Amino acid sequence: MRRILIIDDEDDIREVAALSLESVAGWTVCTACCGADGIKAALSELPDAILMDVMMPTMDGPTTFKEMQKSPELAHIPVILLTAKVQGVDQRRFAGLGVAAVLFKPFDPLTLAEQMSVALGWN
């Protein structure tokens, strides 16, 4: 069974995304509401993948990702960024970070798990 960590500052989105991954794909999900908590949760849970919001207060998604890359325990965990922005510049900036994929909000709750699987090469 896959274990996913969701990091998003919006309570509702966290809940919907978690429900979606749990009920559609049957994955186990844990959540965190900011970058700093996300890093702590990632260190204690060591999930198979991390789904993380881009725009978060204090420490945004890309910064959190860079922090994670510095940690030997976390550097190998694939990270998927979830963004509500569609500006081309952002896409290019994220692509240059080295994340596994960038998915867009609003996501379809019925296909979110599938999109993640495709991006991560899980079958």
Add this chain to the structure above:
Amino acid sequence: MLNYLIAVLVSLVVFLTGTLVALGVAFVRSRRLCERLNAELSAALRESQHRQSALDERKELDTIKDEFISTVSHELRTPLTSIRGALGLLSSGLMGKLDDKAANLLRIASTNTDRLVRLINDILDLERMESGRAPLHIRRCALHELVLQSVDTMTALAEAAHVRLIIVPEPAGDHIVFDGDPDRVQQVLCNLLSNAIKFSPAGSSVRVLTGIDGHNFVLRVEDTGRGVPQDKIESIFDRFGQVEPGDARQKGGTGLGLAICRSIVAQHHGAIWAERNDALGTERAGTTFSLRMPRIVAAAAVAAVTIQSEGAILVVDDDASARRAVTDLLHRHGYTVLETASGEQALHMAANNHVEAILLDLYMPGMSGWQTIEKLKQNAATASIPIVVLSVLSPAAGTEDRPLVANTQGWIQKPFNESLLLAELGRVLHAGTGPGRILLVEDDFDLATVVLAGFEVLDAQVSITHVSSVGEAQLACRTEPPDILILDLTLPDGSGFALVDWLRGQPTLRTLPLVVYSGRDVTPTEMEQLRLGPTQFLAKARVQPHDVEDLVLAMVRHLRTPTVQPPSA
């Protein structure tokens, strides 16, 4: 005698007085002139300061607008993400079985959320395009392929609506190729197809036709639906300009599709319009949407209006992957390319084809690059072909070898930078002897006079021609191709962009060194749209006319320098 002297003195006094008066008048006049000039100068200064502050203000506004759009986009999508997700999960039945009425209500909520998302996407899309912030990624495209892909994409929708999509084959020889952004053009085609499908009765067909119209291609999407009323035929391209107020809701559109199409087509310098089929002389019901865009005219047809026919660039490298990288790049920029892996073969090809320039690797098995250069220069048929070395060696390392320096015209170090390679090739192709021929395209006569005056004192090095419109510039380029073009962007009969587009279609001019001398700052996207050969950008607000002069002179010297110059990175 005395009388005579008095007479002389009197006439002298009269003369002097006259002169004095004349001098006085002249003095007063010149002082007035000075004052007037002074006043004009301060007015001009104020005007320029005013323009600068207006420019700054506009930039600031653009930034604010950018941020606003970005924020709105984010702020609207965030709640929608929760709503859409929650509704999707509920209506899927995964959270528990629902009775029919509840399921129907959830379906309504879901569908409308989707519509709202599409609406936000479309509004942002349109806004980005119209503000010039959605850059086109121009590539050489085959129209037929885009039509096939679009029809493929829309097949599911067509099948669901029981509508047949028919591609009417292009007439023989109509292999239509154009330079455009394939994703954007496909977006237009899909939009036209989706509209046609939505408004067609079940069991009918939608036809796609393509054809050539001079330097343009025309694509038509023909449906047999209810037809657009004559008085709406133009307004349907406006934002939310549907035929019936409820169309967007009923047909699942946003009311922005055709506005987006028009915007995309305009960016491609084309036109899009609709006609009723019965107005086209047929008895059939329905509407035909037509799209006309500039196409690439076959090389033979272009040669008729240009001075010399198109030669090829010969790429010589034993490394197949390096050769492919260069060849692909050159093909993408419209060059005809010949390629070979060996020096011996290169000598043969250069002697028997019209080769405009040779891109040559130095380290090759068999005949090395050095030997190949020597042989090329010994043969009268190939001696004058410019050679650009493409080597892992740096130009500095290469310049230690004097014969090599004397025999080559350019140098690109591997792994190569694409724009540097294109710029170096452009420079070499336009190198020549004698004064540099400069074409100044500027509609402001005062400014043109100032620029021309700056060049007059240098007439041994440059000869400059001034024109003030796109049409005149095209004529001048055909009759006497310049070495360097200085281009203002706003012209009475079209924009500088149009001229650059035209130049890109001319085999002998598409690598022309260019100085864009514009009244406003040019965005990075626009810079891409304006790049020809080596291209420089100067904003009038930031530079003085003599800066243009300096830059152009540097370019002329660069063009006229026969030896290898280390490329300025």
